Amino acid sequence: MKVAIVDFGSQWTHRIHRTISYLGKESKILPVKAPLKEIMAYDALIFSGGAIRVGLGDVDQTGNARKYLDNFQGPILGVCAGQQFIGLHFGGKAQPSPGPEYGKVELFVDDKDEIFQGLPDRFTVWASHNDEVINTPGFKILAHSKDCSNHAFKSLSRPIWGCLFHPEVEHTEYGSQIYANFLGMAKR
Amino acid sequence: MKFDPSSFSQSAIESMRRQVGNSNAIIAVSGGVDSSVAAALASKALGSRIKCVFVDTGLMREGEAEKVKESLSSAGVQVEVIDESKKFLSALKGVSNPEKKRKIIGKLFIRAFEKAAKSFRAKFLVQGTIAPDWIESGSGLRDTIKSHHNVGGLPKKMGMAVVEPLRELYKDEVRQLGAFLGLPESLCQRQPFPGPGLAVRVMGSITPKKVEVVRKACAIVEEEIEAACKAGKMERPWQYFAVLLPVKSVGVLGDARAYGYTIAIRAVESIDGMTAKASAVPFEVIERISERITRQLKEHVNRVVYDATSKPPGTIEWE
Numbered sequence: 001m002k003v004a005i006v007d008f009g010s011q012w013t014h015r016i017h018r019t020i021s022y023l024g025k026e027s028k029i030l031p032v033k034a035p036l037k038e039i040m041a042y043d044a045l046i047f048s049g050g051a052i053r054v055g056l057g058d059v060d061q062t063g064n065a066r067k068y069l070d071n072f073q074g075p076i077l078g079v080c081a082g083q084q085f086i087g088l089h090f091g092g093k094a095q096p097s098p099g100p101e102y103g104k105v106e107l108f109v110d111d112k113d114e115i116f117q118g119l120p121d122r123f124t125v126w127a128s129h130n131d132e133v134i135n136t137p138g139f140k141i142l143a144h145s146k147d148c149s150n151h152a153f154k155s156l157s158r159p160i161w162g163c164l165f166h167p168e169v170e171h172t173e174y175g176s177q178i179y180a181n182f183l184g185m186a187k188r
Numbered sequence: 189m190k191f192d193p194s195s196f197s198q199s200a201i202e203s204m205r206r207q208v209g210n211s212n213a214i215i216a217v218s219g220g221v222d223s224s225v226a227a228a229l230a231s232k233a234l235g236s237r238i239k240c241v242f243v244d245t246g247l248m249r250e251g252e253a254e255k256v257k258e259s260l261s262s263a264g265v266q267v268e269v270i271d272e273s274k275k276f277l278s279a280l281k282g283v284s285n286p287e288k289k290r291k292i293i294g295k296l297f298i299r300a301f302e303k304a305a306k307s308f309r310a311k312f313l314v315q316g317t318i319a320p321d322w323i324e325s326g327s328g329l330r331d332t333i334k335s336h337h338n339v340g341g342l343p344k345k346m347g348m349a350v351v352e353p354l355r356e357l358y359k360d361e362v363r364q365l366g367a368f369l370g371l372p373e374s375l376c377q378r379q380p381f382p383g384p385g386l387a388v389r390v391m392g393s394i395t396p397k398k399v400e401v402v403r404k405a406c407a408i409v410e411e412e413i414e415a416a417c418k419a420g421k422m423e424r425p426w427q428y429f430a431v432l433l434p435v436k437s438v439g440v441l442g443d444a445r446a447y448g449y450t451i452a453i454r455a456v457e458s459i460d461g462m463t464a465k466a467s468a469v470p471f472e473v474i475e476r477i478s479e480r481i482t483r484q485l486k487e488h489v490n491r492v493v494y495d496a497t498s499k500p501p502g503t504i505e506w507e
Contacts, residue, residue, distance in 0.1 A: 007329065008329060009330040009331065011323055011333065013323075013330075014356075015460075015462055021189065022190055031329075050329055051329075051331040052329060103463075103465075103498035103501060126500075128501070170463055171464075171465060
């Protein structure tokens with residue numbers, strides 16, 4: 001199985017690569033400008049976080065990522081800015097968070113859907129976001145925190161997930177399990 | 189698969205041999221884990237075609253130059269020490285912008301390496317760059333958090349090609365690799381120290397005096413925290429040090445009014461330096477550090493505070 005990590009410019013993009021390597025899977029970090037054809041050769045897609053503020057006009061900087069979302073049929077996971085981008089693309093509203101979070105956050109799992117399978121109802125995650133995405137039609141919310149209503153969601157029609165927190169960093173509990181659950185959804 | 193130091197070192201040595209060919213290379217060592225491990229790899233790969241260079245910037249910890257020579261020569265690596273401390277301190281005098289500090293330091297490092305390379309006819313510069321260095325240095329969509337002197341601080345024009353065997357690794361993996369290569373435990377587990385040294389622990393404009401003050405304060409923090417660990421009062425943090433703040437406050441010393449600077453104590457827990465949590469240092473240890481700093485550095489410092497910020501939103505070092 002091969003995973004493409006689409007780099008939205010996060011400090012932790014390479015940590016996603018490390019987490020996936022530690023799970024014994026192959027992954028490659030690709031720029032958002034990578035041609036769609038290249039992306040289609042992969043079995044799963046991850047959109048990293050990044051400093052870009054997709055809800056405030058920086059969506060112009062996401063290269064071909066919209067095309068990936070429209071054409072890639074395998075599992076897709078968006079992290080932080082990647083999640084906001086997914087929500088925005090499918091009709092949601094990405095906007096500045098009323099309660100931005102940096103560092104430790106207590107996550108409440110509302111739905112133990114595939115990516116949270118086998119995890120506790122609440123645990124500590126690490127976040128770093130100025131913005132968030134709300135009102136995402138066709139998506140179901142899977143987790144929240146005290147300050148943020150949409151910390152994880154899934155598409156009701158396609159294998160697409162997103163989380164606002166960062167499962168790839170060391171201080172997030174069960175982060176590697178979340179990636180393992182996600183990769184478990186890829187066919188090969 | 190988890191990191192495998194054995195297969196990693198084998199392929200790193202092979203690719204270093206391929207890249208350098210029959211040329212000579214120098215390696216920049218700082219005494220830290222990353223450059224020491226890179227030096228051990230390079231010496232396995234290149235044998236006598238590698239020369240180690242240590243630049244004394246005048247921004248090192250107390251007794252650092254001596255320690256580096258000792259620990260590397262005990263690992264069988266010969267080091268040339270170049271004392272450039274006057275140059276560094278004079279170029280940094282009065283500079284307060286953290287990115288400017290880093291760029292000046294990167295440039296001076298390279299000038300020193302180029303000089304050392306000339307006499308050795310080296311065409312390659314081996315560096316212990318690890319993943320967080322180039323990540324934080326930024327490029328393209330990725331924001332520059334800090335220009336690490338070995339990446340974003342490098343001048344564009346340089347007379348040597350750079351070889352970076354540890355580029356894909358994080359500190360915890362480098363430590364494992366070091367242990368596999370037979371470096372002493374004390375070196376492998378050494379706490380990280382920033383490339384630009386104490387320059388990024390003096391907030392605001394740099395003077396040799398301020399560097400001296402923060403060097404002493406760092407030594408006190410290290411001594412007290414290590415003593416507390418030995419006594420079983422706490423676990424050794426990932427990193428622990430002092431930062432000199434340009435903030436002055438009023439104090440009273442022996443019934444006389446004082447007006448001095450502030451020291452912040454920083455101690456954090458981390459695995460890879462990419463996220464971190466402030467350490468829960470026992471209050472009695474913080475108190476003891478504060479006591480020693482305000483007594484021993486009373487001419488300059490009359491207030492000590494503890495930094496409780498995680499990363500994010502903070503970074504580990506203050507600049």
